[in-house]
Amino acid sequence: MATTSATLDVNGEAREFQGDPRQTLLDFLRLDLKLTGTKKGCDHGQCGACTVMVNGRRINSCLSLAIMHDGDQITTIEGIGTPENLAAIQRAFVSHDGFQCGYCTPGQICSATAMLKELADGWPSAVTEAVADTPAPSDEELRERMSGNLCRCGAYSNIIAAIREVMQSEEGA
Incomplete structure (x- = not known):
């Protein structure tokens, strides 16, 4: 071979x-x-x-x-982070219980990290074409952007809450 x-x-x-x-x-x-x-x-x-x-x-x-x-x-x-030094998105997932069994969590966190950069760079989506013209993405927008990552436990609302926390902390920084 x-x-x-x-x-x-x-x-x-x-x-x-x-x-x-x-x-x-x-x-x-x-x-x-x-x-x-x-x-x-x-x-x-x-x-x-x-x-x-x-x-x-x-x-x-x-x-x-x-x-x-x-x-x-x-x-x-x-x-992205270590147990001793978690990234902001990892801390948010923990504080919002953005996981249950945890199997999908690494993929969710990698996807959320890249998605936040896509939003910051103004990438359009199926929900919002002109992201730069929108003050803050809706939960519908975030769900659409994260739709390639499934959670069999159904922790979606907690995942969105974790992402939103990171977005708000970055706005205040």
């Missing part, structure tokens, strides 16, 4: 991929790098449990091959 190689920047550290060119980014992160915060949910790109950020944009890592990311900056949940 032919192998390929690439260098990926994972959470600020250069990591070598050497292996089967068919290996997904998700499996490389979990199996090779032992970064098990990123979860394998459906393995079909439908649930969002495997969401990571590549060059600041959120993707489903189960649908992307590791070899495709030579030179890219990959951020997983382990790169």
